[in-house]
Amino acid sequence: MSGCQVTESGLRCVLPFEAEPAEVRLLRRATVAQLARWGVSSAAEEAELLVTELVTNVIRHVGEGAPATLILEWRYERLRVEVHDKSRLLPAPVKARCDEECGRGLQLLAALAADWGTVLTAVGKSVWCEIAAQPAAVCRRAERARGALEWYREGHPAMAAEGRSKSVLLEESAVELIADLLHWTAAQGQDPDDVLDRAQVHYEAEVAAAA
Structure with a gap:
C-alpha cells in the first residue's frame, strides 16, 4: 500500500x-x-x-x-x-x-x-x-545518510545519467556504497555477512527505541 x-x-x-x-x-x-x-x-x-x-x-x-x-x-x-x-x-x-x-x-x-x-x-x-516536529536520532541518521550519498554520488560522475530521478540515483548510490563497504570489510579480514547482521540489529534497535 x-x-x-x-x-x-x-x-x-x-x-x-x-x-x-x-x-x-x-x-x-x-x-x-x-x-x-x-x-x-x-x-x-x-x-x-x-x-x-x-x-x-x-x-x-x-x-x-x-x-x-x-x-x-x-x-x-x-x-x-x-x-x-x-x-x-x-x-x-x-x-x-x-x-x-x-x-x-x-x-x-x-x-x-x-x-x-x-x-x-x-x-x-x-x-x-x-x-x-523535532527530529530524533533516527531522522538525523537518515539526513546524515542522504548527505553521505550525495557526496558519494558526486565522486562517481558515471552515476549521474540523464533521465533518472534523484531518488533513483540516491538509491543506486546506496547500493554501491554498501558494496564498497563490504569489500573494505572483507579486505580487513572480517566477515561481510557478520557486519550486515550487526548493522541490521543496530538499525532495528534504534527504530524500536524511537517508537
Whole structure:
C-alpha cells in the first residue's frame, strides 16, 4: 500500500487508498509507524488527528470508495500531510458559512497545523497541512545518510545519467556504497555477512527505541 523514498528535500511516503471508513484506522496506524521509522514520533498524535480529518473529508465530500492518496513528507523540520483526490471542489474557507461538520474540520486543521491550504491539480485537488516536529536520532541518521550519498554520488560522475530521478540515483548510490563497504570489510579480514547482521540489529534497535 505504501512507497517510501528519499527525495531532494526530505523523506516521503506515498499511501494510496480508497475512501472507506475502515481505511481511516489503517492510515492512522501506517502514519504512526512511518513517523517512528523517521524518528519523529513526537508528531504522531497531531498527525493522526490530521490524517483522520483529511481522509474523513474525502469520504464525506467526495464519496465512499473514491480513489485517493495520502502523502507524508518530512522536510526542514516540518511534517507535511497531504491528501489528493479527484474532486476539484475546494473546501470552504474557515470563515465562510458552511455546515457544522465542515466548519469544525477546517477549524481543526487551522488550530493544529502550522500552515495548511488547498491546491488544484491536473486530476483533482490536494489538501495539505504542515506541523512542526523535532527530529530524533533516527531522522538525523537518515539526513546524515542522504548527505553521505550525495557526496558519494558526486565522486562517481558515471552515476549521474540523464533521465533518472534523484531518488533513483540516491538509491543506486546506496547500493554501491554498501558494496564498497563490504569489500573494505572483507579486505580487513572480517566477515561481510557478520557486519550486515550487526548493522541490521543496530538499525532495528534504534527504530524500536524511537517508537
